[in-house]
Amino acid sequence: MKGVLVVAQSGGPSAVINASLAGVIHEAQQHTCFSAIYGLVHGIEGALNQTMLDLTAETQETLALLQSTPGAALGSSRYKIRDDDYAHILEVFEAHNVHYFIYMGGNGSMYVTQRLAASAAERGYDLGVMGVPKTIDNDLSATDHAPGFGSAARFMALAARDTGRDLEAMATFDDVTILEAMGRNSGWLAAASALLKQDADDAPHLVYVPEIAFDEDVFLADVAAVHDRLGYVFVVVGEGIKDADGEFVGARTFGPVHDTLGRVVHSLTGGPATYLTELVRSRLGLQTRNLRPGLISRAFSACQSNVDQAEAFAVGQVAARHLASGASGMMVNLQRLADEPYAWQVGTVPLDEVAGIEKLLPRHYLDESGKMISTTFTEYALPLLGTLPPPLTRLSGRSVIPLQRSAT
Amino acid sequence: MKGVLVVAQSGGPSAVINASLAGVIHEAQQHTCFSAIYGLVHGIEGALNQTMLDLTAETQETLALLQSTPGAALGSSRYKIRDDDYAHILEVFEAHNVHYFIYMGGNGSMYVTQRLAASAAERGYDLGVMGVPKTIDNDLSATDHAPGFGSAARFMALAARDTGRDLEAMATFDDVTILEAMGRNSGWLAAASALLKQDADDAPHLVYVPEIAFDEDVFLADVAAVHDRLGYVFVVVGEGIKDADGEFVGARTFGPVHDTLGRVVHSLTGGPATYLTELVRSRLGLQTRNLRPGLISRAFSACQSNVDQAEAFAVGQVAARHLASGASGMMVNLQRLADEPYAWQVGTVPLDEVAGIEKLLPRHYLDESGKMISTTFTEYALPLLGTLPPPLTRLSGRSVIPLQRSAT
Numbered sequence: 001m002k003g004v005l006v007v008a009q010s011g012g013p014s015a016v017i018n019a020s021l022a023g024v025i026h027e028a029q030q031h032t033c034f035s036a037i038y039g040l041v042h043g044i045e046g047a048l049n050q051t052m053l054d055l056t057a058e059t060q061e062t063l064a065l066l067q068s069t070p071g072a073a074l075g076s077s078r079y080k081i082r083d084d085d086y087a088h089i090l091e092v093f094e095a096h097n098v099h100y101f102i103y104m105g106g107n108g109s110m111y112v113t114q115r116l117a118a119s120a121a122e123r124g125y126d127l128g129v130m131g132v133p134k135t136i137d138n139d140l141s142a143t144d145h146a147p148g149f150g151s152a153a154r155f156m157a158l159a160a161r162d163t164g165r166d167l168e169a170m171a172t173f174d175d176v177t178i179l180e181a182m183g184r185n186s187g188w189l190a191a192a193s194a195l196l197k198q199d200a201d202d203a204p205h206l207v208y209v210p211e212i213a214f215d216e217d218v219f220l221a222d223v224a225a226v227h228d229r230l231g232y233v234f235v236v237v238g239e240g241i242k243d244a245d246g247e248f249v250g251a252r253t254f255g256p257v258h259d260t261l262g263r264v265v266h267s268l269t270g271g272p273a274t275y276l277t278e279l280v281r282s283r284l285g286l287q288t289r290n291l292r293p294g295l296i297s298r299a300f301s302a303c304q305s306n307v308d309q310a311e312a313f314a315v316g317q318v319a320a321r322h323l324a325s326g327a328s329g330m331m332v333n334l335q336r337l338a339d340e341p342y343a344w345q346v347g348t349v350p351l352d353e354v355a356g357i358e359k360l361l362p363r364h365y366l367d368e369s370g371k372m373i374s375t376t377f378t379e380y381a382l383p384l385l386g387t388l389p390p391p392l393t394r395l396s397g398r399s400v401i402p403l404q405r406s407a408t
Numbered sequence: 409m410k411g412v413l414v415v416a417q418s419g420g421p422s423a424v425i426n427a428s429l430a431g432v433i434h435e436a437q438q439h440t441c442f443s444a445i446y447g448l449v450h451g452i453e454g455a456l457n458q459t460m461l462d463l464t465a466e467t468q469e470t471l472a473l474l475q476s477t478p479g480a481a482l483g484s485s486r487y488k489i490r491d492d493d494y495a496h497i498l499e500v501f502e503a504h505n506v507h508y509f510i511y512m513g514g515n516g517s518m519y520v521t522q523r524l525a526a527s528a529a530e531r532g533y534d535l536g537v538m539g540v541p542k543t544i545d546n547d548l549s550a551t552d553h554a555p556g557f558g559s560a561a562r563f564m565a566l567a568a569r570d571t572g573r574d575l576e577a578m579a580t581f582d583d584v585t586i587l588e589a590m591g592r593n594s595g596w597l598a599a600a601s602a603l604l605k606q607d608a609d610d611a612p613h614l615v616y617v618p619e620i621a622f623d624e625d626v627f628l629a630d631v632a633a634v635h636d637r638l639g640y641v642f643v644v645v646g647e648g649i650k651d652a653d654g655e656f657v658g659a660r661t662f663g664p665v666h667d668t669l670g671r672v673v674h675s676l677t678g679g680p681a682t683y684l685t686e687l688v689r690s691r692l693g694l695q696t697r698n699l700r701p702g703l704i705s706r707a708f709s710a711c712q713s714n715v716d717q718a719e720a721f722a723v724g725q726v727a728a729r730h731l732a733s734g735a736s737g738m739m740v741n742l743q744r745l746a747d748e749p750y751a752w753q754v755g756t757v758p759l760d761e762v763a764g765i766e767k768l769l770p771r772h773y774l775d776e777s778g779k780m781i782s783t784t785f786t787e788y789a790l791p792l793l794g795t796l797p798p799p800l801t802r803l804s805g806r807s808v809i810p811l812q813r814s815a816t
Binding site: 009012013015038039042045050051052053054055056057058059062065066068069070071072073074075076077078079092095096158159161162163164165166167168169170171172173177270274289290291292293294295296298299300301302303389390391392393394395396397398399400402403404 | 417420421423446447450453458459460461462463464465466467470473474476477478479480481482483484485486487500503504566567569570571572573574575576577578579580581585678682697698699700701702703704706707708709710711797798799800801802803804805806807808810811812
C-alpha cells in the first residue's frame with residue numbers, strides 16, 4: 001500500500017550511520033509506494049513529540065556528502081522506551097499516514113522495532129518495519145559484523161600503530177602508553193587495535209578485553225615483563241574491563257556513571273586508562289601516559305573505511321527496497337562470502353533472532369595468552385578496515401662500529 | 409671539506425619529522441662532500457654512547473615510505489644535556505671524522521645546536537651545523553610555523569568538527585564534551601581545533617588557551633550559558649591552562665608530573681579535561697565526557713597534512729644543501745609568501761635568533777572574548793592543514809507540521 005516511510009537513527013552515532021541514511025533515502029526516492037520520506041528527529045523521541053523532517057526531496061548532492069558526514073544527521077537518542085509509548089507512536093504514525101518504518105541501531109533498537117511491529121499487528125495497523133544494523137561495538141548478533149565497526153576499528157588500528165612508533169622513539173624517557181578502546185562489554189575494538197601490527201614486537205603488546213576478568217596484579221606483572229624485555233610497553237584496555245567480581249576498573253577513579261537505560265557509560269567516567277596510568281606509575285614507577293580518544297574513534301571522518309561506508313549505504317538501500325517489495329519484520333544483515341579477497345552480500349534475518357542479544361568477542365579471536373589477537377581474528381577483521389594504508393617503514397642502516405675517542 | 413654528516417632527531421616526535429629526515433638523507437646522498445651519512449640513535453644520547461646508524465645507502469623506496477611513517481625513526485630523546493657533554497660529543501665526532509651536523513627539534517634543540525657549534529669553534533674543530541625546525545606545538549620563533557604543527561592541527565580540527573556532530577546528535581542525553589589539546593604552554597593546537605567550523609554554532613563553542621589565565625567560575629558560567637542556548641556544549645582546553653596564580657589545572661586530579669628537563673608533562677597527568685569533566689558534572693549537573701587523544705594528535709598518519717609533509721621534507725633537504733655549500737650556524741625556516749593561494753619558501757635564520765625562545769599564541773589570533781579564534785588566525789593556519797577534507801552536510805528537509813493524533 002501507499003504510505004509515508006519513516007526513518008530514524010538510534011544509539012551512539014558512528015562514522016557511517018549517515019551513509020545508511022543516505023542509502024535509505026536514495027533508494028526510497030525510487031519507489032512510488034512511499035508517498036513521502038520522513039525522518040524522526042532524535043530517534044523515537046521524534047515520534048513521541050512529532051518532531052520530524054520531510055526528507056522526500058533531499059538532493060543527490062546532499063546525499064553524497066551525507067555519506068561521509070559523521071554524527072547522526074537526524075539526531076539520535078538514548079531514550080528509554082516505555083510500554084505505553086508504542087501505542088502513542090502508532091497514533092502519530094496513523095495521523096501522518098505512516099506505513100513503513102526503518103530503524104537504525106543496535107540490538108536494543110532492534111528490540112524496539114520488533115515490539116513496534118507487534119503492537120501494529122495487535123491493533124490491525126498496516127506497518128512494514130525493517131531494522132538496519134549499526135554499532136561500532138560490533139556486538140550485534142546475526143550479522144557478520146555491524147556497519148560502523150570497520151571505521152572505528154580502522155581508527156583504533158592506526159592509533160595504536162602510529163602512537164606505538166611515537167612511544168618507541170621516546171623509549172629513553174617514556175615507558176608505558178595505555179590506549180583505551182570503546183566497546184562497553186565487548187572487546188571487538190580493543191582487539192582491532194592490533195590489526196596493523198607489522199612485527200610481533202610492534203604496538204600493541206598487551207590487549208585487555210572485557211570478556212576476560214581483569215586482575216591488577218597479573219596486569220602489573222605483564223607490563224613489567226614487556227618493559228624488561230623491550231624498554232617500553234604499549235597497552236590497550238577495553239573501556240569495559242571488569243575484575244573477577246564484575247566491578248568495572250574504569251569506575252575506580254571517580255565511580256560509575258549511568259545512562260538513561262541504566263547502563264554504565266565508561267567514557268563519562270575517568271575510565272580504566274586513567275586509573276591504570278596511576279596504578280602503573282605508583283606501583284612500578286614507570287613513566288606512563290594514557291590516550292582516551294573516546295568518541296573520536298567512532299566519529300572520525302578521516303578514518304572512514306571505504307568497505308564500511310559501502311556496506312552502510314547498502315544496508316540502508318536494501319532495507320528500503322525490501323519494504324517496498326512488501327517484506328517486514330527483518331533486520332538487514334551483512335553476509336561474508338569470502339575473506340580474501342573479501343566479498344560480501346546483504347541479506348535479512350528475522351528481528352527476533354537479533355533483538356536484545358549481545359555478541360561478545362569469541363575466545364578463539366584471541367591467542368592462548370588471551371592478551372593478543374589470533375590470526376583468525378585478523379582474517380575476520382582486517383578486510384573491514386577497507387583499503388589498507390601504506391605500511392610504516394624502518395631505517396635499514398647498519399650500526400656504526402663505536403671507535404676509541406681521540407685524545408683531547 | 410669532506411666528512412661524515414650526522415643527523416639526529418630530538419624532542420617529541422611529529423607526524424612528519426621523518427619526512428624531514430627523508431629530506432636530509434635524499435639530499436645528502438647527492439653531495440660528494442658527505443663521505444657518509446650517520447644517524448644518532450635517540451638524539452644526542454646516540455653521540456654520547458656512540459650508537460649510530462649508517463644511513464648512506466638508504467633506498468629511495470625506504471625514503472618514500474619514511475615520509476609518511478610517524479614517530480622518530482632514529483629514536484628521539486628528552487636527555488638534559490650537561491656542559492661537559494659538548495666536548496664529549498666533539499671527541500666522538502672527531503673519531504668518526506664527522507664534520508657536518510643536522511639537528512631536528514624545537515627551541516631547546518636549537519640551543520644545543522648553537523652551543524655545539526660554539527664548542528667546536530672554541531677548539532678549532534671544523535663542524536658545520538644546521539637546525540631543522542620541528543614542533544607540533546608551533547611555539548618556535550623565527551619561522552612562520554613549524555613542521556609538525558599542520559598535521560597535528562589537522563587532527564585537532566577534524567576531531568572537534570566530527571565529534572561535534574556526534575555530540576549534537578546525542579544532545580537529548582549528552583551535554584558537554586571537553587577535548588584536550590596538546591601544546592604545553594601555548595594554545596596553537598587548542599586554537600586549531602576551531603579551524604573547520606562551518607557555522608558559528610558548530611563545535612567547538614569555547615576554546616581555552618594557556619596564554620589566558622583560567623578561572624573555574626568564569627568557565628562554569630561560560631559552559632552553562634552555551635548549554636542554555638544550544639542544549640550542548642563543545643569545549644576545547646589546552647593541556648597547559650593555568651589559573652591566575654600559575655597553577656596548572658591539569659595537576660588538580662593527580663598532581664603534576666615532570667620530564668627530565670624539569671618541565672611539566674601534561675599528558676602524563678590526569679590533564680585538565682579529566683579534572684574539568686568532574687567539575688562540570690558536580691557543579692552544573694551536566695552529563696560530561698572528555699576526549700584526550702594526546703599523542704594520537706601528533707602521530708596520526710591518517711591526518712598528515714600534505715602541505716606539512718612537503719614542507720618538512722623541504723626543510724630537511726635545504727639544511728643538507730646549505731651544509732654542502734659551506735653554510736653553518738643557521739636554522740632552516742619556513743617563510744610565507746601568500747595566504748591565498750598559500751605560497752611558501754624555505755629560508756634560513758641565525759640559530760641565536762631562535763634558541764630557547766618560546767612563541768606563544770598572539771592575542772589577536774583570538775576574538776574579543778578570548779575564547780574563540782579570530783579570522784586572522786584562520787587565514788594564518790587554515791592553509792597549513794593541507795588539502796581540505798570535504799565539508800560536512802546537513803539534511804535540508806523542512807519540519808513536518810505536527811498533526812492531532814487520531815482517536816484510538
